[in-house]
Amino acid sequence: MHKLLLLTVAFLTSMQCFAQAPEDNPEDKPTLKVGGALRFNYNLSTWKEDQLERGGDFGYDIFRVNVEAAYKGIKLNAEYRHYAEGFGGGMLKQGWFQYDFSDASQIQVGLNQVPFGIQQYNSNNWFFNMTYYVGFEDDHDMGVKYIRDTGLWKWQAAYYKSAEDLVFSAAEASPNRYSYDITGRNKENNQLDFKIVRRMGDSLAHELGISAQGGLLYNLDTEENGTRYAAAVHYEYKTPSNPWNVKLQAMLYRFNPKYANGNDLDFVEMGAYGANYNVASKGEIYTAGISYHIPLETRLLQGIDIYNNYGYYNKRVSGYENSHINVLGALFTAGPMYIYTDAAFGYNQPWLGPEWTNAFTTGTAGETDWHMRFNINFGYYF
Template sequence: MKQLLWLLFIFPCLGIAQDKPQIKFGGALRFNYIYSSWKPEQKQQGGDFMYDMFRVNAKASYLGIKLNAEYRLYSDEFGGGVLKQGWLSYSFNENDQIHIGLTQVPFGIQQYNSHNWFFNIGYYIGLEDDHDIGVKFIHEKEEGFNYQIAFFKNAEAIAFGGNSDVSYSRYSYDVSSMDIDGDGVLDYRNKEINQFNFKFNYKLNHGDFRHQMGAYAQYGGLYNLDTKEVGSHHGYGVFYELDFKKINIKSELLHYTKSPKNPESERSELFAMAAYGAPYLVASKADMATLAVAYTLPVNWKPIQSLQFYNDFGYIKKSAQGFADSYMNVTGIGIAAGHLYTYIDFAAGKNHSWLGGNFIDDFAQGTPDAKWEARFNINIGYYF
């Protein structure tokens, strides 16, 4: 850790870098139309058209050190203002760089294991587009062997103090606390600490075919705020991604286990996670499989430039006896028109907290006879 920090600050002094600062700002404004099968009032009103989020992106570079940050403003109901990412970087050469700060965890297909607005099912248990605070080294090139090595001190933290519970106002799903019985006292009070990640992949380009395959693993601690003991968590998996002309295919197989040192009164096969202003329970041990397929069709329908047709499927098989598995499938179209991008999605789920059923328990024990529920969603975003 000390060596990585030393390298971050000393290498700019040894190389040749730009002599003038460069700063670039961007952002997005998005709105959602929602029609949900499990909400009778919404169906009676013909759905809801609502504000999604406003974000500001900032990039800067000077003397070889770069900044990349993104701040998002959701409604108060969904967590309010959150920092999605914010990191400093330095490139040693065209293939090697180091990041420090709130940066993406190298776990699974990056940047996304999906094509739709909802992501794939792994996002909802902290295994897609997760961002934590730490140091990451990246070796990446267009073809051949690539790898990432990272150490994350903790998930994004807002309150100082070792006894502080994880805030629900966050973009990434992370281990947290929650009040199970409504007595005003938080339960399952765990937080992620001292996590190591390793990912490698191999890229092979042959004519119109571009292959990417690899494996990844992570191991870290879970500090329980009640018992003051440190449990552990780990995960590992493999992935394959194919690009062939206008077709993209993403696939993953992974396993995760959470082993917190909870009080005896709390179930060991459950833990709490939170994001977007609300927590829920998740099964402590499970396997996951995903398959996402997309076809991009260029068009010349001014202002529309392309249509991307996709279907993203995800499945979580829980290990605990009596726990019902979770499913998610999103079929949709992405419409690109200059700076305007629109997702038209039909998202269906079973034992999925954000797609009907029981929000608190769907990703944990779930319901054996749960029905498939669906949400028709149109997300309109202007990106600048």
Template sequence: MSQILKLFNFIRIFWFLILPLVCFGQEKEKPRLELGGAFRVNYVYSSWKEEQKTKGGEFGYDMFRINAKASYKNIFLNAEYRLYSEAFGGGFLKQGWVGYKFNKKDELHAGLVYVPFGIKQYNSHNWFFNITYYVGLEDDHDMGLKYLHTGDKWDYAFAFLKNAEELNFGGGVENSSSRYSYDVVGRNKETNQFNGKVVRKLGQHIKHRIGFSGQYGSLYNIDTNKNGHHYALGLHYEMNWKNWNLKTEAITVSHAPENAPGESNKIIKMGAYGTPYEVASDFNMYTAAVSKKISVNWGPISQIEVYNDFGYMQKKEKEFTDSFQNVTGLLVTAGQVYTYIDYAAGYNHSWLGGNFVDDFSAGNPDAKWEARFNINIGYYF
């Protein structure tokens, strides 16, 4: 009930903020407001959970969200609030920013903005994302300013991100893991991060997008009151040909926190959906994802997209065991209903059969591949 009240309070506050614009623009230009959202349910059958195997899987509530888009002249707003169960972090803001459009190609965003790194919006096709998501390098959102240019041949974006979602404005307080995208949590905090991304667009019949991304920022440690640093560099390529799509990325990442004596610098903590876990401080990551869309006319079903998304995390610490993820599945489109049917397999993967705590850090050399058959049904409005 408390999470539902938070959702209604968010809508009420948003309407309170937008109402003056509505009244102000009645004589000349009226502001625009669009409200949307989604409701999703989920079926899951996991190879490592004996109860699910005995019961034949489980079917339950996944998520409810509200989207709000508003604009007045060249100023606009984009916000999304999500409500999960308490076990997955409860209610939180996925994104929320105010923007200014200089012209048709150039914009400035301020607030909880999309971080310009890698393939936009997703480096994947499936419901689970790719392995990049689980270390904060896919569909990430942080607090700051972003300038972006969308041209005919070049796209580029630059951002200054003051910090990740700061839910407690006080010294010595760890960041909450109740958030949508993965960020550094625990005794370290992301701060003063700079991002840049450049994409070259080529081709007409076969469309190519070749890009480079980089980010560099500080890691503030609560115990030592010192700033360490972190960086990530990525090369990415996307191709669209007829109904085919291909996405590939190669990324190198390093974290150098200023931890207290006795605390390992080989791992950091990252968190989302209410629970943190360990991640190797230094790693390379390689992904490849391919899909094909097929038009059909089966009653309400108009399209099926089949895909396979693969990801590999190569940890630089020699005694750590690498992590893998592969998802094979299809997306069924029927009007406003989108259904993901996925077979997701993982090796040393926290969400796919691991012990959750250290799969993305030290890992387990004796681990075996585990799999999760998942059906997610969502009505998007």
């Protein structure tokens, strides 16, 4: 009996200790989320006579893999994309390590989105807006970024050592990348960014923002650093309870590379998707976008977003023609599929016209016309 009493006391004591033991910390358990997308593209371009004869082309666009992971408070976010070889092949779109100091603040280290202008996109369509093609929309560079978001206020500060450099040497930067950067005989380095946003209204639907950027441009010929800087102001209206979205932005930039004597140029090379083109060394870009969401409850479609995005590129170089882009279209949501149907019009826009190399500089010397590309992008996201 005495032994049974002792065993009972020991058992109850052990159960009490077990009940008082602290729960496992969720951060001690690793988490992993894998997703991605497969996309195909149909397009018909008015300036391509052979394509018009064929009735357009339909082919492969991209296969991508997204990974999100977390363990012991350290998070990982990465996206790898594989395009056709003619568009740069495989490339890392983004990838960073993240630590959350609190629910309102975090730090990201790696290839992360540059805090500049309207984010994540200054557009609603598949083509982006004019800002993307000059390196100021959904741009990703290598560095460290701090974010603090309290609801009413959000500010970001970042330092970027370089763009998406693929080689660690004094060689020309490869254009096999997702976002546009300065390439050719100049390389981006030591860039600082600062952005502050103020949200207003009962549902914080109105957003006002100011962005500033400054950095260096290392010239491979002179082995000297030039400078680059940009600034932007923006307004965006967005709320889950309202079908309207409005985006307005105005920005300016200046690129001042240290070219060799006698070789001063009023442009720089920029590259992405496997090819370079020339961009004016200074200018302003004004963009405006509007979209309207139509919710549906059908077996096939869950929603339609109708939108129009316009961008005007004012080049501040004598003899350079200005550029325009306007994209009118609709996004159809069907379960895991997102189908962008766009009519994209371009004037001195390299992706929307026959002139590639100098569309963002001289244009075609007063003979430029508006061109249109009708595009349907079919994407299955998982």
